[in-house]
Amino acid sequence: MKSVIYYFSGTGNNLAIAKQLAKELGETTVLPMSELVQNKMISDEYEWVGFTAPSYFSHVPPYVEECMKDVSYNEKQKVFLIAGCGGNRGLAIQDMRKQVYNSKKEVDLEYMVMLSGSYILSYGSFPMWYQKFFIKQSYKKIHKMALDIKNGRKRKPLGKGIFYKTKYEAAVQHSIANYAMIGKQFKVSDKCSACEACLKICPVGNISLTDGKITFGDHCNQCMGCIQWCQNHAIDYQGKAAKRKRYHHLDVKRQDLFQR
Numbered sequence: 001m002k003s004v005i006y007y008f009s010g011t012g013n014n015l016a017i018a019k020q021l022a023k024e025l026g027e028t029t030v031l032p033m034s035e036l037v038q039n040k041m042i043s044d045e046y047e048w049v050g051f052t053a054p055s056y057f058s059h060v061p062p063y064v065e066e067c068m069k070d071v072s073y074n075e076k077q078k079v080f081l082i083a084g085c086g087g088n089r090g091l092a093i094q095d096m097r098k099q100v101y102n103s104k105k106e107v108d109l110e111y112m113v114m115l116s117g118s119y120i121l122s123y124g125s126f127p128m129w130y131q132k133f134f135i136k137q138s139y140k141k142i143h144k145m146a147l148d149i150k151n152g153r154k155r156k157p158l159g160k161g162i163f164y165k166t167k168y169e170a171a172v173q174h175s176i177a178n179y180a181m182i183g184k185q186f187k188v189s190d191k192c193s194a195c196e197a198c199l200k201i202c203p204v205g206n207i208s209l210t211d212g213k214i215t216f217g218d219h220c221n222q223c224m225g226c227i228q229w230c231q232n233h234a235i236d237y238q239g240k241a242a243k244r245k246r247y248h249h250l251d252v253k254r255q256d257l258f259q260r
């Protein structure tokens with residue numbers, strides 16, 4: 001049984017989920033979501049097609065919906081969805097499910113996996129014991145997910161996250177609408193060594209090197225990858241990250257996230 005898992009990841013949480021699940025399943029290809037921009041057709045060789053993405057302000061990043069839009073599956077393929085979030089998945093699963101349904105496909109399995117939060121503009125890295133605890137829990141859950149997939153199980157669709165309330169939606173949409181504007185205002189200090197790691201990590205290709213300087217485009221999805229992974233701590237937004245401890249998934253190296 002061959003599978004493919006598409007992921008979107010800033011700090012490595014969803015990549016770690018995809019990789020661990022691939023290890024459990026065997027014969028599984030792990031690909032960044034951006035692959036779907038070039039090719040919307042899922043190869044017939046895959047029996048299962050999975051997507052794993054974070055919840056940012058109760059929704060998947062807009063880029064994830066863009067990538068999942070108009071994907072073409074064959075009749076036999078089965079689909080699973082994973083929201084790898086900090087504990088409040090909100091409507092992340094619903095966002096992905098909507099795109100799969102629009103492609104006239106059912107979803108067989110849906111899961112939430114809780115890992116450390118990554119929003120450094122509001123908080124720094126959680127304590128090590130917390131990170132390790134949730135990584136261990138996530139691997140236990142992924143083991144069960146692999147059994148469900150191997151046994152061809154179907155589960156009930158997930159509801160919205162327990163902390164999500166419809167009355168938050170306007171505020172949530174306001175935050176999402178600001179992603180690009182905030183990203184455009186990221187500042188790079190003279191600690192930058194132009195190593196281009198941020199550029200290679202950015203899951204939406206929003207960062208470029210112009211005349212030896214890192215510059216930000218206008219389609220940031222707020223994954224925080226550039227700020228969190230910069231080894232010189234050279235990237236910040238309004239000084240918010242300056243005194244905060246960086247976070248990335250303990251089992252992911254920054255090279256693992258390089259897409260270009």
Ligand SMILES: Cc1cc2nc3c(=O)[nH]c(=O)nc-3n(C[C@H](O)[C@H](O)[C@H](O)COP(=O)(O)O)c2cc1C
Pocket residue numbers: 008009010011012013014015053054055056057058059084085086087088089090115116117118119120222223224
């Ligand atoms: C901009 C932003 C907003 C976030 N909002 C939420 C949220 O609403 N609910 C939640 O559970 N986690 C939230 N998080 C935490 C991430 O969902 C969580 O850390 C996720 O596992 C990160 O995955 P990644 O490293 O693959 O990007 C947010 C993180 C960021 C960067």
